[in-house]
Amino acid sequence: MTITHPFDRVTPDSQRTPHARAVIAExxxxxxxxxxxxxxxxxxxxxxxxxxxxxxxxxxxxxxxxxxxxxxxxxxxxxxxxxxxxxxxxxxxxxxxxxxxxxxxxxxxxxxxxxxxxHRALPVVPAADVEPAAIFAALTAMRAHQPLNRATGAAHAAMLCAPDGTIRIAREDVGRHNAFDKLIGAMARQQIGWDGGFALLSSRCSYELVEKAALAACPMLVTVSAATSLALDRAAAAGLTLVSLARDDAVLFSDPVR
Missing domain, CATH: 3.10.20.10 (Ubiquitin-like (UB roll))
Known part of the structure; x- marks a missing residue:
C-alpha cells in the first residue's frame, strides 16, 4: 500500500524541482x-x-x-x-x-x-537440507517479489522458498518483524508448510526473528544482513540453521548440527 506525496528534489548545485514519489503506508x-x-x-x-x-x-x-x-x-x-x-x-x-x-x-x-x-524454551525445529544453490537462486529472484519496496524503497520482505529456491509466498511491510508475521500468518491460514524449504528475509537477523522462525517450525532462516549474537545462540538452541549476510557472491552458514 502506497501514498503519493509531493517533495522538492534538490541537486548538489541547488536546483530545486517538484517531485512526486510513492511513500509506503504506515x-x-x-x-x-x-x-x-x-x-x-x-x-x-x-x-x-x-x-x-x-x-x-x-x-x-x-x-x-x-x-x-x-x-x-x-x-x-x-x-x-x-x-x-x-x-x-x-x-x-x-x-x-x-x-x-x-x-x-x-x-x-x-x-x-x-x-x-x-530466554524461554523454544521448540526444536526439523533439520535443514537445502543446497547452497537454492539460496542463491532465491536471492536472485527476491527483487521480483518486492513490488512495494521497488515503489518506495522502504519495505522489508519475508518469503517462503521451496527447497530449490523457488519463491512460493512473499509478504512486505514497513517493519521486518511484521513482514515475517505476515508470511507465517499467510502460511498458517492457507495450511501451507515449509515442506523442506526455508524463509528468506530482507533484513538483519535479531533474536525475535529466530523465535518467530522456531515457533513456526522453520528449518532454515536466511537473512540478507548479519545476525546478532543472541540470534545465533537462540538458533543453536532450537536447532535452527541460520544463513546470514546472504549476498550474490557468498553467504555465512551457522549450522547447529556442526
Whole structure:
C-alpha cells in the first residue's frame, strides 16, 4: 500500500524541482483478543489478517491458526482494529499478560518476567537440507517479489522458498518483524508448510526473528544482513540453521548440527 506525496528534489548545485514519489503506508494496527486490548503495532495496512494471525502465533496467544475462532478487521481514520476471538483457556493467559504490563511501575520491558521471557524454551525445529544453490537462486529472484519496496524503497520482505529456491509466498511491510508475521500468518491460514524449504528475509537477523522462525517450525532462516549474537545462540538452541549476510557472491552458514 502506497501514498503519493509531493517533495522538492534538490541537486548538489541547488536546483530545486517538484517531485512526486510513492511513500509506503504506515499506520497503527490495534490487536484485541476476546475484547482485551493486547497491543498496538505500527505496520503497513495490507494483508492485515495474515499479520494478525502470525502475530498471535508469535506471541503464543494460540498454537495454531485453527484456534482463532474469529478474526475481524475494522478500518478507521485513525488506524485498523483487529478483533480476535480465541478459546477462553487461551484468553486467561492473555489477560494475565496484560495485567503484568499495566502494573509495571517502570517501563514495560523491565522486570524478571521479561528477562525470563527472552530466554524461554523454544521448540526444536526439523533439520535443514537445502543446497547452497537454492539460496542463491532465491536471492536472485527476491527483487521480483518486492513490488512495494521497488515503489518506495522502504519495505522489508519475508518469503517462503521451496527447497530449490523457488519463491512460493512473499509478504512486505514497513517493519521486518511484521513482514515475517505476515508470511507465517499467510502460511498458517492457507495450511501451507515449509515442506523442506526455508524463509528468506530482507533484513538483519535479531533474536525475535529466530523465535518467530522456531515457533513456526522453520528449518532454515536466511537473512540478507548479519545476525546478532543472541540470534545465533537462540538458533543453536532450537536447532535452527541460520544463513546470514546472504549476498550474490557468498553467504555465512551457522549450522547447529556442526
Amino acid at each position: 499506520s497503527p494496527i490495534a490487536i484485541e483478543v476476546n475484547g482485551i486490548g493486547y497491543a498496538v503495532m505500527m505496520a503497513t495496512p495490507q494483508d492485515v489478517a495474515d499479520f494478525a494471525t502470525g502475530f498471535a502465533l508469535a506471541e503464543r496467544i494460540v498454537t495454531t491458526a485453527g484456534e482463532i475462532e474469529s478474526l475481524d478487521c475494522h478500518h478507521t481514520p485513525q488506524g485498523t482494529i483487529v478483533r480476535l476471538t480465541v478459546p477462553s483457556a487461551r484468553a486467561v493467559a492473555v489477560l494475565e499478560r496484560v495485567r503484568r504490563r499495566t502494573s509495571d511501575s517502570s517501563c514495560g520491558l523491565c522486570g524478571m518476567d521479561n528477562l525470563d521471557a527472552v
